[in-house]
Amino acid sequence: MTGEEIKSMQKEYNLQSWSKQKGLNPVPVEKGEGIYFWDCDGNRYTDMSAQLVNMNVGFGNKAINEAIKEQVDKFCYAAPSYGVEPRAKLAKKIIELMPDNMGKVFFTNAGAEANENAIKMARMYTGRFKVFSRYRSYHGSSFGAGNLTGEPRRYPLEPGIPGFIKFFDPYLYREAIPFESEEAASKYYIAKLREQILYEGPDSVAAIVVETITGSNGILIPPKGYLPGMRALCDEFGILLICDEVMAGWGRTGKMFAFENFDIKPDIVTFAKGVTCGYVPLGGVVVSKRIAEYFDDNLLSCGLTYSGHPLACAAGVACVNYYEEVKILDHVKEVGKVLGEKLEELKAAHPCVGDVRYIGLFSAVELVKDKATREALVPYGKDTEGIMGKIIGKLKERKFMTYSHENMILVAPPLIITKEQIVEELVKLDEVLSIVDKEFI
Template sequence: MSSDQRVSLRESACTTGDSRAQDDNSPQDGASSGVSPRPAERGDAEVAGSERILADDQEHVFRGWARQVGASSLAVVGAEGCWFWDHDGNRYLDFASQQVNMNLGHQHPRLVAAIREQAGRLCMVAPQFAVDVRGELARMIAERAPGDLDKVFFTNGGAEAVEHAVRMARLHTGRHKVLSCYRSYHGATAGALTLTGDPRRWPNEPGIPGVVHFFGPYPYRSPFHATDERQECERALAHLVEVVQLEGPGTVAAVLVETVVGTNGVLLPPDGYLAGLREICDQHGILLVCDEVMAGFGRVGEWFAVDAWGVTPDLIAFAKGVNSGYVPLGGVVVSRRVAGTFADRAYPGGLTYSGHPLACAAGVASIEVFEEDGVLDHVRRMGSEVVAPSLRAMADRHPSVGDVRGRGLMWALELVRDRGTREPLVPFNASGPAAEPMARVAAACRAEGVWPFVHMNRLHVVPPLVIREAELRRGLAAVDVALDVADSYYSGTP
């Protein structure tokens, strides 16, 4: 996009009008009108309220993944559809879906109504009792899961889901080792952090015993010196075979992978890789566990991301998009074979809030919205017709874009200082001044009224799945503007 073609997105965000006229095929009328919601004018009391919110937050909220002194925050006071806003009247298009969990956007009327209705008749009942919405949601998930995965163990979120999937695998096999990728994130509980491969693991070590990390496929930065995706797939599988051999196949309970690696780069498995994992696991009696906390429930245009590659794992961990995070919910979809291990033997684990009725009510409503409003088809269309060509065009215009990859509404731009050497825009795990270039890229997006998702040297495009085409193009235009900042650090040959 040339500078004379760029319209101030901040100005265009102030227009009122319904973008449905520009995108008649977008799903569901309730979640996102295409209008940038306009907060009311602020009075003195609201200014004081904003200051009190931030003061309370600074003084009394202990934040995760952040230092406790000097951390900046934003006092969010409202949200609707794909937008949220602060006390100062600043509106942001949520291009991060908060933490890639609000798949149906903010304040979806169907989900809000389901929670209210459930709260009016039964807020809470312990997991040892049967309740309609819990059983209904479990059935709906099982009906959409691949193969014979037809039991659901509910948790409060994704980390617990991974923890319980690993526990089930160890108990089922009688083995203790679990193999997981270096480029991965599985959650912030003790076991999930040990299984995590990225640097968030380091300050939390030592972790649980029995975890071994291996290299998954990453064609752009191949650890196997592969020259194409086919070769990357072959060499990654050969590497895993060797790791299994060296660790002792009879000691390995599970191979745990993110079906699509999320925060660590939106790394899609090359064709044949997941099938290869399935074959290796079957050969040695190892369970295949897929973490779909981020990639599941429509993010790549499928109910479960494994469906895109036609593979059935033994266990699937899910959370986030199952009910867009309206009430915390996660779980494990369990195959009949694994569930059978506990037919006459108690499973040694459980949670007070397993299958919380309010969370399950939101989950049932969410699946109904997906079905009735054609959300999966919408995601596929937005990904193939809008995001993919737009990002590839940006790569042609901006030398700082080293790689573009993704599927559905889960994409990443990998930013570099030199395309020839593939030197990242910021060093691996950079912080402080070394991370400034990416901080400036993110700030440029926010200045255009778009809240981005950035991690290390990557800018991700992960908006709510119900985003309308006009909103999506607005967000992508902001990314285009922000890439000028990345280009200013480029030192290689264009």
Template sequence: MSDAAEISAAERDHVFHSWSAQGSVNPLPIAGGEGCWFWDHDGNRYLDLASQLVNVNLGHQHPRVVAAIRDQAERLCTVAPQFGNETRSTLARLIVERAPGDLDAVFFTNGGTEAVEHAVRMARLHTGRHKVLSAYRSYHGATAGSITLTGDPRRWANEPGVPGVARFFGPHLYRSAFHATTEEEESDRALRHLAEVIQFEGPDTVAAVLLEPVVGTNGVLVPPPGYLAGVRELCDRHGILLISDEVMVGFGRVGEWFAVDAWDVTPDLITFAKGVNSGYVPLGGVVISRRIADTFTDRAYPGGLTYSGHPLACAAGVASIQVFEETDLLRRVRRLGSEVVEPALRELAERHPSVGHVRGRGLFWAVELVRDRDTREPLVPFNASGADAAPMNQLAAAMRANGVWPFVNMNRLHLAPPLVISEEELALGLKALDEALAVTDALVG
């Protein structure tokens, strides 16, 4: 078996890495994982507070999911999507049974970015309109259409993108674009802003509003009361479809099958991936309302994928949903979020002057770090890199030194552990964060 040095050398020489300057790539070779932990070839163990890329919801090597993949491989490893397959249809049924409203069909993809691409295609074909509105604080994927729809800086180097995309500001009370001072004001003003964007873009040209119900990588932004319902009403008023991008927050991350359930809102299309099977085999998809699916009853849908509904991926998805149900995992996630994580983070915020704000839901939280609580100046500049980003890199390094692997983005540390994490493991991760915050506290003026 190759040692860590050989693996690292092969990675640098032959693997082209995403979002990276290839000359600076130095990935840590991982030897294995189990539950909420993974380890390197030197035996260093890390508590995975990032769930890799916020996708390993059932943790590493869950025996039920691994067994389902193995059993499916022994029966049928793959089949073209034009054939029927029991595992695929079973997963589709399980998903729509848990989806809100009349969403009762599933188009399977290989991941989240393809799900967004196809949801937008369906919306345009259904409405006969071409524009899609998306938020500035958003991430929707890295293929041509989804990176254009993305609001954050990863979009910049990929521009110009596809036509027909306009943007709006979503609600974010801590850094309000609307000078709001309460959640009610933020919700109302954000909705009035979106209504104006629709007006100035031309309501009859807008096919869909695409949003993350809880914004993920761009800050774990939980919508204020009334906001999602208000977006739904705006869309209905103008014949616009609502697409809920739940690639990151679907399947339990915030304690619901789909995050929109927490606000009792039914979108027209839901995109999913990541948590549907913890990424054991790549899988994503679009959950489609009946009226949109009926658009293609006698009209061919102009899209498809060789691996749509791959049997191994779907087998992992079926097993995952069964585990969720049998362990009452959604209820557990809600309890851990409200009774363990939130109180602990609020207590940390009181003691650490570099903590400007904490927010989240379920097992999805952000700790926003600042240089000054009064001015809310971020600890590092927007889209910082190199030396400017050093404080956040030092924070992450301090946590890794204590055996905890964090998720850091811009001036925030996100907590997104596997949903199966124990209270003892949560306490360990929170203790590592508490100790690491000494690094950032030292920078507060």
């Protein structure tokens, strides 16, 4: 098929997520290699968001491709109750990468399903029904994960499920209180969370669920002491701490899992995306030894036809092995420094850039109308003029492919990107930010 035929057919028969369907213009992808992909007319694009922050190893990873082919030649599917070599190997590998308190893995097909099942497990284990999560969060769009989500993508699910409680993020750039330090901010936020738990009734709260580092909602990095304070709070009241590592996990921050940056041990960890880099869908829930032991004698009322799919687990084993063989964590730390330096230069140079936040290869550029007042370039949840879409369109014209959310531009390229490629691509972002300075503020 030609590129135009692909676009025409897709627009006629497919519903595209998170989009008004009229006027869509999908890029017809013909091939990909590394951080680049090509359309059917031979135009090369740079993937500066790792697609949906999941293709950590980029396109065309031979090790993962070969592992999938090898498993296809053996068998493609076996039900979750059967013994499958890659399923067993990947679960063991994941537990070995986790802190010493973690025990077993339940495989899902994606991040939303991982969060759905994590909530179910927490409720079964504790006998409690309330679950806390933050306003600036995204945990998936299925009904349970969508209720867990705090940002506007939860609205179509409302009125929601009873027991989902929201609390505020430590979003220091937009906080009205001028804290003297990160530690002081953390102390304040933890105290307010403790107060809210008391009002809700601690004995009714099963879990607190957090994106370890808030992803699409702005790369909000926890201030010093915040996550250890939350861990202590959970211990005080017998509440489970669930870290959503769907986006931040698998090397994105320079650690295999983002919570390792903050010296805590969660009770449950959810993951997806970078475990296979999208080559085959896979997600999962890692539970502590205490929780795993509970289900030795109590029914685990969770089940999915494709849990631990053999092709996905084969891809996962190859992917995790690849991370280790190429020392991806060291690479992310090294090139991440360059990304951070370049983003700080953009912040200093452009009136439209209010803040930049980054850790490893996980970053966001926050756009404002006025640096002094910090007024967001578009109102929260109400970009009625499509300003951010126009800005992303300007980047697309330069073959810099990423996405925006609220007033943020996400920059989260494949983890294999080089220093030279970062410098080359951020020249394009610089050009577009200059246009924003002139036309949108």
